[in-house]
Amino acid sequence: MLIELEAQDYPRVRPLFRASYPNLAFVHAVLERAIPGCVWAGSGEREFAVALVATEAPFCFAAGAVTPALLDEMRALLADRPPIKLVHPRGLASAAPQLGFVAAERAQFGPGPGGYAPRDLRAPPGFELAAVDGHLFSRLNWRDPVLAIFGSVANYLRHGFGVCLLHDDQLVAEIHGVVGGGLCEFGCHTRADYRRRGLSSLVLGAACKHAVALGLAPFTTFDAGKIESEALSRSAGLHYEFHYPISQRIC
Structure with missing residues (x-):
């Protein structure tokens, strides 16, 4: 019991x-x-x-x-x-x-046996990387799922962190990290009209680099078979670790 x-x-x-x-x-x-x-x-x-x-x-x-x-x-x-x-x-x-x-x-990707090696990924002209603060949080496209995890904006700013990509003052891609036990697991969201341009790799790479600078090991997880998520993780410098079982209840 x-x-x-x-x-x-x-x-x-x-x-x-x-x-x-x-x-x-x-x-x-x-x-x-x-x-x-x-x-x-x-x-x-x-x-x-x-x-x-x-x-x-x-x-x-x-x-x-x-x-x-x-x-x-x-x-x-x-x-x-x-x-x-x-x-x-x-x-x-x-x-x-x-x-x-x-x-x-699901599949898990992590820093690899030799530790994470940051990639030199630069924002293209007209794009700007920025850390998520209270002002940017109010503009997130993925705000509701992030609030479901952290409970409040204040808790997110205290215990998590995020990186977003701006273009023409629009928030077009974002990465959010859950931090615990010296580890950080990232989730990514990119606006549909900005996908397939390598922007997610740029933001995830920047977030992983920031995590390592804070002494955290970066990870991603996603449903098995998601080719785009696997390619994104690899392009940001993460390595395949394993598949693992889950049981889902949808309703």
């Missing part, structure tokens, strides 16, 4: 999320209370044996000795917050559809 933890107990589940666990920036951001979320755990003989970390956005993370019965309990705990994308141990992929989930896979 899972119990909801008080915030001061969140760090106790950290050992269950090892270095090879995907989306670790999100997990640690919740455990560090940098983004809103909830944590449930189940006890073993001496310490927690299983944990569920849920953000206020669709992303949720299960680790430890997760059984199909516990996965069903997690489904019930998350029933009032569709849609969800639940990351869990690989062995549960076959059980997920029986519980009303749709099984899927």
